[in-house]
Amino acid sequence: MFNLFKKKKEEVKVNPYLPLKVREVVRETEDTVTLYFEQPEPFLEYKPGQFLTLVMDFEGKEQRRSYSLCTSPFVDPFPGISVKRVTGGLFSNFLNEKIFPGKTINVLKPLGNFTTEFHSKNRRHFFLIAGGSGITPIMGILKSVLVNEPNSIITLIYSSRNEEQIIFRNQLELLEKANSDRLKVIHNLSQPSENWNGLKGRLSPSLLKELFAKAEYEERYEEVYFVCGPEGIMETTRTVLEELGVDKERIHHESFYSAAAHQAHEEALAGINKGILSRDVKIVLEGQEHLVTVSPEKTVLEAGLAAGLNMPYSCQSGLCTACRGKVLSGQVKMDEDAGLSEKELAAGYVLCCVSRPLTDDIKITIE
Ligand SMILES: Cc1cc2nc3c(=O)[nH]c(=O)nc-3n(C[C@H](O)[C@H](O)[C@H](O)COP(=O)(O)OP(=O)(O)OC[C@H]3O[C@@H](n4cnc5c(N)ncnc54)[C@H](O)[C@@H]3O)c2cc1C
Ligand code: FES
Incomplete structure (x- = not known):
């Protein structure tokens, strides 16, 4: 009887993560999808170029992966990530196949130092060098520069396998048309179709040097470099910038994959x-x-x-x-x-x- 009025204590399970509801799913290429999220309450605070950590359960085990925000907090009303499939990959295939508007994904708050502070008086020349899915953080930075720094200019050098694999191709074309005096987009394809008139082949050190030399403008700008892509592109760019004597403070890089870390992990598990x-x-x-x-x-x-x-x-x-x-x-x-x-x-x-x-x-x- 004495328990009758006693309130039963309810166990409230608190979600330690930030749940984001998928608003829209856009197929960018055959193997890349962009997920736009509804704004949470309060709005998601992030800097262009930062990444979200997605937290998901697979077979009862919590797993995490990082995905760069491809949107700009200064331009885009909804935050988004673009995910490119990796052969046999757990998250990238799941996100490409099984995510629809209305689904909720737990994330950690945005992190990352692949970003910059903006000022309307800056006169900077942004050299943005991207390969494959490495375009994602670069896209957020590019859009942010265009609206925040009217005196800054951008040269984007973007390597993809072929025409079909160019992520954000239309968006980039529109942005270049609208900002023809400030944005130059250079596509480089490793395996293009016969109809391709642009640059082809691997992004070699000599090609990169040539592109840097051509991109020189009459007026003096403060040059800054943002590089994101596969290890080959990161290495080529690092070597060239070192040869050119570019101050390390001006070079920002983000890698999505480390073969060295992966190999060490496999070896440790194998008892080596x-x-x-x-x-x-x-x-x-x-x-x-x-x-x-x-x-x-x-x-x-x-x-x-x-x-x-x-x-x-x-x-x-x-x-x-x-x-x-x-x-x-x-x-x-x-x-x-x-x-x-x-x-x-x-x-x-x-x-x-x-x-x-x-x-x-x-x-x-x-x-
Ligand atoms: C800071 C940061 C930001 C990132 N941003 C993005 C982004 O914007 N878009 C995006 O698509 N990815 C991004 N990634 C990569 C992403 O986090 C995952 O690593 C990728 O999606 C593969 O995860 P998975 O679960 O599909 O593959 P896993 O199940 O982890 O791996 C499957 C197999 O593929 C190999 N593998 C994994 N990744 C690669 C790779 N990139 N190249 C070659 N082999 C690989 C693994 O070693 C493994 O053998 C980012 C990574 C980091 C660290
Ligand atoms: S968890 Fe990303 S560097 Fe360690």
């Missing part, structure tokens, strides 16, 4: 440990210190997650920096460090998703 031993690592998370055993087949992040720590992460490939930590003592080996700048490396920052312990006295703080 390359001298890495099982070691205890101290992880400081939200001010609390935790002692975690990191076995040779695991990274610091994997061991931390397995121990129940709520460590931040997204790509798990050493590219996005979501899992960044600072080494307070000891030494780790990173399978990939492309996500970190030289300054960050020198200051002792590491990416926990690709870090393996080398000494017994490691203490890492997650900031």
Whole structure:
């Protein structure tokens, strides 16, 4: 009787993620789709070039992947991501086949440093170099420059396999027509049809140098470079810009895939440990210190997650920096460090998703 008026405590399950409702699905090419989301309440705050981390369950296991926003918060009413299929890929095929308007996808708030601050007085020459799906963050940056910096100009060099694989082809054509004095789009196709009159072949260092030389304008602009694409294009651009003596501060790059991180992961799982031993690592998370055993087949992040720590992460490939930590003592080996700048490396920052312990006295703080 005494329980009759007692309110039953209801267990309220709080969603730790931001649920975004798919508003529209646009097929860009045979293997790429753009998903536009309804604006959440409050509106999604992001910088052009940043990425969302999608969190989905596959066979009862939570998985995450990063996808760059292809939209501009200054131009587009709804945020969007474009996803290109990867052969055998879990998310990219699911998102290309199984997502329809009305579906809800959990995401983490936008992250990433592949962006810039805008000012109406800037006079910059943006060299945007993209390959394949690497056009996605570049598109958000390009649209933002056009509306925010009336005195800045853009040269986009965009490599695709063939005409059918050019993502945002029509959008780019319209933007170029509307801004013919400020935007130059150069397509380069590796396997074009016979009718193609534009550039063809691999984006070689000599071709890139030639394009840079042709893009020189009479007036002086501050040159900035944004590069996003497959490893070959990233490497070519890095080499050429280094040869040309371009200041590293002016070069921004974003990679979507790391063959080195993937290989290290496969080797570790196969028991090839390359001298890495099982070691205890101290992880400081939200001010609390935790002692975690990191076995040779695991990274610091994997061991931390397995121990129940709520460590931040997204790509798990050493590219996005979501899992960044600072080494307070000891030494780790990173399978990939492309996500970190030289300054960050020198200051002792590491990416926990690709870090393996080398000494017994490691203490890492997650900031
Ligand atoms: C910061 C960031 C932003 C990104 N933005 C985008 C974006 O805007 N659009 C987009 O389409 N993708 C983007 N990606 C890549 C994306 O996160 C996934 O890695 C990609 O969609 C593959 O995931 P999957 O689950 O389909 O494949 P998985 O199931 O993870 O992989 C399947 C197989 O394919 C290999 N593989 C995975 N990716 C590649 C690749 N790129 N090249 C070659 N082999 C690969 C894997 O090693 C594995 O063997 C981004 C990645 C990062 C780190
Ligand atoms: S989770 Fe992306 S760098 Fe570690």
